[in-house]
Amino acid sequence: MRLINRHPGKHGARLLAVVPFIALIVLYLTASAVRHAANPMDKLLPTLSQMASAVNLMAFTQDMATGDYLMLTDTLSSLQRLIEGLVISIGISFVIGIAVGMLPYLRKLCVPFIAAFSMVPPLAILPILFIIAGIGETAKVTLIVIGTAPFMIRDLIMRVEEMPKAQLIKAQTLGASSWQMALRVVVPQMLPRLIDSLRLSLGPAWIYLISAEAIAAQDGLGYRIFLVRRYFAMDVIIPYVIWITLLAFIFDVSLRLTQRYAFPWFAGAKSQ
């Protein structure tokens, strides 16, 4: 049989999915064991038990100076920045995206400007943000907004524009005003698409969050990683990276599930 027609069974498929993960873990553990056999003080590839004790120290032991659980405080402040940034970004892009997508005058006014603005590398204007807004929370949240909003705005404008024209004509023949069309036809159809757009923006949002924290912060996941880097504390960095990845994954899955259950019509409509 041709390769393109061979399909794994149900169990085979599951097995295939976990293979790369297991391979990576095995590869790491072997390399770590080899290095520790050569040099018991190796810091580059810490063993599982070293990482476990580091996690224990960071996550489950009160910090002597502040009395906080550091990993928890880091996670909460990072998530707060991330969520604040994304919520502002969603708000801005939803309003602008739909208004610009629907109204020809706004399209002519805004599309070239947004296209140009979205080319500005957000990290390059981070110093400007620090100068204007200080090194507090505002600058970090603003960076996330500047980093993600232009993409989401452009994406939404395109999604509005690619709605079948017949639908808007139909709505007008049913007596809808522009406002009613926005409210009853465009917005409800854009909400699930906004979730898609948000899922794609999560990656960049994390990048900007961690960059901002690396440069100026007193806590946060990115701050901690860059802080302990000075001591080659790979036993802290690696668990933090895995934790960040897990958080991002949970965000993604919960957005996907929200889309499926809040907009049951969407999957069917997309495949038509």
Place this chain on the structure above:
Amino acid sequence: MSSIEIKDIWQIYDSRVVLEKISLNIEQGSFVSIVGPSGCGKTTLLRMLMSEEFCTRGSILLDGIPLPAEPTLERGVVFQRYSVFPHLTVLGNVLLPMELKASRWLGKLLGPKRYNAKEEARAMLEHVGLRHAADFYPAQLSGGMQQRLALAQALMAKPRVLLLDEPFSALDPGTRADIHVLTKRLWEETKMTIVMVTHDISEAFRLGTRVIVLERPTPDDPTKGARITHDIPVRPRAKDKKGAA
């Protein structure tokens, strides 16, 4: 007395003449089928009737008044596809015209008004044989059911003229026969004017009271647009015909 007067209209894109000197009077309550080979401009003509496109020369009057420059409530449409809203249930789709009329800012009815509107919407669904599917989304319906829904939705807005753009072309023959019966029944009950564009000639004659044939005299010559080559009266209005049958 919603008669449509199409007066000497031309449609020219760049230097390509699409429609040339089309004049047509459509009587109130008639069912006009427009047929012609693909690319002859029959859909262009329909788009002008719904104010989606505008003629280069000439004018179109509805009851003696020039058509407004945008689609309006008195001209309902059913397209071949995308005629219903995918994010609303069958009931929601039929409810929408009433909600738009009654609630200017929310576009949504609430409380007892919503309850009454739902009853009216269910009655309409019953009428087109979709009552059992009220809670489905359009994507869960067959093509024929989607077009029934599109008809029901258009009728809820009580248009004076209904414009059909190849509404049944994507349906299989059995479904098409059923929906022909429904369309004819709805037309007879509402007494509205229907203009239907189709490439199916038997459909045109089965439904229409008048069949208009649009054709380009020389298909390859861009300077000669399509014109009306035949104007065939099919039969008088159904009520007169009943006596004969």
